[in-house]
Amino acid sequence: MNERPTFILAGNGPYENRGCEAIVRGTVKALRHYYKDPSFICVSFFHSNEQYKRQCEQEFDEKIIHKRANQRAKLFDLNWSVYRILKVIEPEIFKNWTYKEMLPYIKDCHSVLSLGGDNYSLDYGIPERFTILDDIAIENRKSIVIWGASVGPFDKLPKYEQYIISHLQKVNGIFARESSTIKYLKEKGVTQNIYKVGDPAFLMDAIEPKELDNKIKIEEGSIGINFSPLMAKYVTGGDLKKWTNLASEIIIHVSEKTYRKIYLIPHVTSPLPNSDYEFLKSVQKITKIDKNKLILIPPKYNAAETKWIISKMFLFAGARTHSTIAALSSCIPTLSFAYSIKAKGINNDIFANENYCLNPEDLNAELVNRKIELLIENNTQIREYLQLKIPEIKKEALDAGKYLLQVEYSENI
DSSP: OEESOEEEEESOOOTTBHHHHHHHHHHHHHHHHHEESOEEEEEEEOSOHHHHHHHHHHOOOTTEEEEEEOOOOSTTOHHHHHHHHHHHHOHHHHHHHHTTTTHHHHTTOSEEEEOOSSOSSSBTBOOHHHHHHHHHHHHTTOEEEEEEEOOOOOTTSHHHHHHHHHHHTTSSEEEESSHHHHHHHHHTTOOTTEEEOOOGGGGOOOOOOTTOOTTOOOOTTOEEEEOOTTHHHHHSTTOHHHHHHHHHHHHHHHHHHHOOOEEEOOSBOOSTTSOHHHHHHHHHHHOOSOGGGEEEOOTTOOHHHHHHHHHTSSEEEESSHHHHHHHHTTTOOEEEEOOSHHHHHHHHHHHSSOTTEEOGGGOOHHHHHHHHHHHHHTHHHHHHHHHHHHHHHHHHHHHHHHHHHHHHHHHHO
16 A cells, blocks of 8 residues: 555635535545555635635645645736736746646645546536646646546547547547446447446445524435536526526426425536526526425535535436535435436446436427436335445445556556
């Protein structure tokens, strides 16, 4: 067992995205299983300096040190404009600016792990900042692993796809969290550096909040729902008002058909326009049902505490991938609102089908309720199945540490 190594965990988002925090917690758990007393430098992208400071202050794991990665802060950011010019005339300066705070640590680190779940995709644009990360690690002769991720597809941009496939063949390991990624990459000729793992978030333990809001008494038989403002892009062509009204319609329909208490559970509480909490708050406001039957969970709970709340639901329906992972890893029957490869891949790996997924084009009140009724009808059987299956997925997530040892060994011989 390697003693006291330091790992760089780079490319992730802030903890206010509970999925990003869950990835870190699960990753740390896996590495501690295979390495003795490791420490971690988390180099993440933040929306503001205040958010970064808040995360540093609230970090409870003394072995985790947080650093910032640089990105454009606003539309007319002068520094960003200067560095975009430098990208053309002095690409090394631009590259080093992005990960400036990481550079002092890279020489003595054990490996660089690129965290983030779906960074290597077109979901948020061309993933330039992450290929830059890979290049820095390779130039510094450090193992670089795309860690517990979904990758692609890139076929909408054929020229870029040609570049990224060549790039992915250079990294030391692609630790894919679902089979759809593996299938896509193998079809494109990436075969030698792929390892099948589970999403690290499956390993994060649920923790009961010390101070659970008195208004939030989880009623037995309740339904948890997570909607995100991001879904507007896929469901209503970006029309947020239209998506808000549709989300309200879905909730009313589910409430009227099931007679169950509904908890609206945010999984991203970052500033607008990405905040699940603010979106769900606006949905709750226009939803004409008894407010005692529609409870909005406040944004103060961390990832492990949010997972505990989700784990108390009779069933769960979620848009954010890691909200559904929190539910599935707690053996809660779960409906995934699948707007990318990741949700479908994870469901196929667990259930060998997509029966508990809904595509954006199929998202309407009647169909959501039909899926909810299916989860109610088969609730006991699904729970029993998950109790057998989820330990396998958790083992796959833990195996990432074992595969990392193999990658490092092969690089050193």
